[in-house]
Amino acid sequence: MKKTIVKSAFITFAVAVAALFLTLIVLTFAMPKTMGGFYESLGFNGVALSCKQKTYENSGDFNDLASLIDYADFIDNDRVLAYYGFDFLENENFGKYCEEKGGSGIKSQDYYPYIVFRAGQKYGKTDRVGEFSVKLTSSYTKTSPLYSAMSLALTGKDTALAKAVVDEYDKNGSEIIDELGSLNDDIDTLRLISGGANNITEG
Numbered sequence: 001m002k003k004t005i006v007k008s009a010f011i012t013f014a015v016a017v018a019a020l021f022l023t024l025i026v027l028t029f030a031m032p033k034t035m036g037g038f039y040e041s042l043g044f045n046g047v048a049l050s051c052k053q054k055t056y057e058n059s060g061d062f063n064d065l066a067s068l069i070d071y072a073d074f075i076d077n078d079r080v081l082a083y084y085g086f087d088f089l090e091n092e093n094f095g096k097y098c099e100e101k102g103g104s105g106i107k108s109q110d111y112y113p114y115i116v117f118r119a120g121q122k123y124g125k126t127d128r129v130g131e132f133s134v135k136l137t138s139s140y141t142k143t144s145p146l147y148s149a150m151s152l153a154l155t156g157k158d159t160a161l162a163k164a165v166v167d168e169y170d171k172n173g174s175e176i177i178d179e180l181g182s183l184n185d186d187i188d189t190l191r192l193i194s195g196g197a198n199n200i201t202e203g
Contacts, residue, residue: 040071049068055068073115082125085119086120110148117132117133117149130168132145133168139176139178140179147180149165166194169187
């Protein structure tokens with residue numbers, strides 16, 4: 001009798017747990033934005049990120065994209081940053097978003113390109129890093145996207161990234177203001193790494 005009661009209680013508990021998990025799965029697919037916040041509060045980072053990714057893919061909304069990028073950065077998920085980061089950088093709302101976050105510091109127009117470039121380098125998106133390093137740079141400073149891309153290429157002696165940055169600069173970088181006074185020299189250093197020594201700029 002006692003065994004029957006215990007077995008019955010165990011079955012009831014197992015059914016309840018299974019029902020709970022099934023409910024969570026259904027809600028996750030039906031309401032990914034809400035459930036993303038729920039999982040985030042519990043510290044289930046991977047599931048929360050998947051919900052944020054699903055939310056953006058469903059909506060296409062910039063705010064959902066920004067939320068995805070910020071969370072991917074928070075949990076150091078370079079795969080998501082590499083895959084969605086360039087869409088974030090080229091969105092027309094990117095500049096305004098950075099201004100609202102603050103013009104300097106961790107949430108700036110200089111910081112986001114760096115984390116996306118770093119992730120892009122890791123996942124083989126060197127051409128896009130080269131493209132955006134020039135596209136997003138109006139003045140060459142130590143916090144500019146171009147400087148960030150150069151630093152990544154130099155630090156890792158990344159010939160593919162060096163070539164991508166140099167090629168893009170040669171095509172579209174003539175209007176960049178050299179506030180450091182070292183832009184041509186730095187580009188020439190990248191040329192050496194990329195194997196383009198014959199095209200070094202004459203001072």
